[in-house]
Amino acid sequence: MFLGQRDGRISHAGLPYDDITWYDIAGQPFGIASYFNAIVFGDANNIVDIKGAFAVGRDFVSPRGFSLAYGNDGKLTETGYSPVSVRFLVGRNISMEGPLVVIGHVVAGGSFRAAKGSTYMIGKDGRSNQIQELMDLYQAQNGSPYWKPADRGNHYAISSYDVPRYIPADRIGADVTRFFNEARESIVDFHQCITGLSANGEVIDHFHEKILRGNDPIQNVFIIDARPNGILNKELRFEIPEGSIAIVIFRTGNNAHIQYGLWGEERLANRTLYVFEDASNIYMEVPAAIWGSILAPSAMFHGHQTGGHVSGNAALGSFAVNARSGFEFHLYPFVGGVVCEVPEQIPPPAPAAPRVPVPTPTPPSVVAPIEECPSCPEPEPCPPCPPAKPCPEPEPCPEPEPCPPCPPDKTRIEYRPYPVRVPVPCPGSRTRIIYRKIMVREKVRDCKIIPGKIFGCIWGCSCRCSHEYIVKLYKICDESKEYICSEMVGTCGCFEFEVPYDDCYALEVCPKGRPKNIKDCKPMLTLKNVGVSNLMIVN
Incomplete structure (x- = not known):
């Protein structure tokens, strides 16, 4: 039966332990692996949580615990208890230092190691011999003779309080190597078709x-x-x-x-x-x-x-x-x-064999006369070919004219003056700043800065917390600053302002909702375009 669900329901996660077989599904690039949250054909490691089922073709290694199939909301909405669904399928070895907790069965083709406290929750199917079947599936060497699945009301719990327990693939006759090979071949073919x-x-x-x-x-x-x-x-x-x-x-x-x-x-x-x-x-x-x-x-x-x-x-x-x-x-x-769909290549039909006329049989009493073919006329002789004309002598090539001498290498660098505003102290005042235009010469080149645009991005904060940021822009006027505008930026966000080029501006970046006990909160800021004559950063 498809997906092996004995209670008639189809789960959103995992395959039945009694039918670990690859199936293609029309229009589905993942095939039957769409019942796994993820399928990895090589090795995988260190994942902390998967909301659905997981399949690994080679080894899974982790120095910590791992939970599977609890659903997106943690209430088993998308998964649920199942009597037969394998939610963790590994082609070779499982090696974990923490506990493994799965809503479903665990099958591996090689060795298995996990910490004590590993538990698998198996749904009930209403059969009187289900506990004995689970004991046979999860039998482990050196395990306690008194071990048996615990009845939790709406499901059974397979616990590894004494020795690590799992279902070896050969115990249920599952060819996991073939499953992953066929899965990879099918998914790669679909991948090539889509690209x-x-x-x-x-x-x-x-x-x-x-x-x-x-x-x-x-x-x-x-x-x-x-x-x-x-x-x-x-x-x-x-x-x-x-x-x-x-x-x-x-x-x-x-x-x-x-x-x-x-x-x-x-x-x-x-x-x-x-x-x-x-x-x-x-x-x-x-x-x-x-x-x-x-x-x-x-x-x-x-x-x-x-x-x-x-x-x-x-x-x-x-x-x-x-x-x-x-x-x-x-x-x-x-x-x-x-x-x-890749169109099927239909070979062209083979050319038909020439039809051979079948002679009409002649009655034995009548002999048909044989007519002789008329002789073909002799072909007329070809006229004689005209004599070949000799090729004309080639004319000599003219001598090439000498190249004129190259002019001396003179690299010309053009300089263009432009005014630069430089702050100069105003007599009689300690804080007032005036600007004086001086002429500076620079090499002519292509300008890659867009004038009038201030554009930057925030990539995080030194306190390692996620904040929203308020980016404010001020115009500096003599001894005061005038607010222009602001933007709210999330984690890993960008901001952009368009202002006149010639003025002086101040950019203020403040985390929103920063905890009071964090003092070293400094945003990581990148300015990608500063298209104004003067800009200062205020934190």
Whole structure:
């Protein structure tokens, strides 16, 4: 039975332990792996929490604990207790120093090690022999002879208070190596098909965001080419018809660098697919919130050292993150429905064999006379060829004229004067500043600063807390400052002001809602365009 659910319900997470088999699903790039929050074909480590199920083709290693399948709200809304669903499937070895807590079964193809206190919660199916079946599945060498699953009312608890317990793959006849090989082959084929799609949506590029706008009611395809450096440093915002899906194809080269904290939004998470066409490494360089699924079956994903999340399915070559990171996968399964079909190549029909006329049989009593073919006339002889004419003698080439002597190398540097305002103390006053124009000569060159624009970004705070920031701009007038305008900026945000070039300005950056007990709170600020004659920073 599909998904092995004996109670008739289909879970949103995991596969049945009695049918760990790969199945393709029409229009679904992740195939049956869409029932896993993430599938990693190589090694993975150090993840602290996954809201759905998790599959690792090789080894999983962690110096701490790991929880799976509690659902996005922690109330099992998207997962639930299941009598048969495997929520943690590992092709080879599991090695953890902390406890493993899973709402579902744990299956591994190799060895298993986890701390005492590891617990798996298994749903009830109403059969009288379910406890004995669970004891057979989780039998462990050197385990207590008095061990048995604990009855928790609406589920059973498999505890590892005496020895580590799990289900060896060979105990249930599961060929996990074949499962991951077939999964990789299927997902890679779908990945190649998707990266061959043509864009039918428009990418509108602004200074801090990209608006991805499409009008196809079924499928909107966008292509973002970030080669050669692979830097993705802008917010992604979608404008697509309700009910349609969005496919974003990234062309980054070997290394992709995620440097902005927000992609997509929650309401579109299960209808958004991010496809990395050619990346071998994906670096999450900020604790980003990625709403949507990631298809990168040949890439290694490097999670951010402090946190971040991917809300959707993910198919990755391998996964690595710092042991102190709070990185998570959230359960927003991709809806599928991708239109990506490679037309079948139909060979041309073979040429028909020449038809041979079948002679009409002659009755034995009648002999048909044989007519002789008429003789062909002799062809007329060809006329004699005219004699060949000799080729004319080639005319000698004229002698080339000598090149004129090169003029001496004289590199001319042009200088242009422009006034620079320099503060000079005013007689009789200690604080008043006047400005005097002096002429300075500089080499003529292309100006890369946009005049009249003050543009910068805030990347965090020295106190390591997340703040909103108020960026205020003042105009300095003699001994006072005049307020012009301000902007509210979030964590990893940018600001921009347009003002006249010739005045003197002060920029004030203050964290909003800063705790009183934190004194060394200093924002990390980058100014990318200072298009005014005088600017000072006030903190």
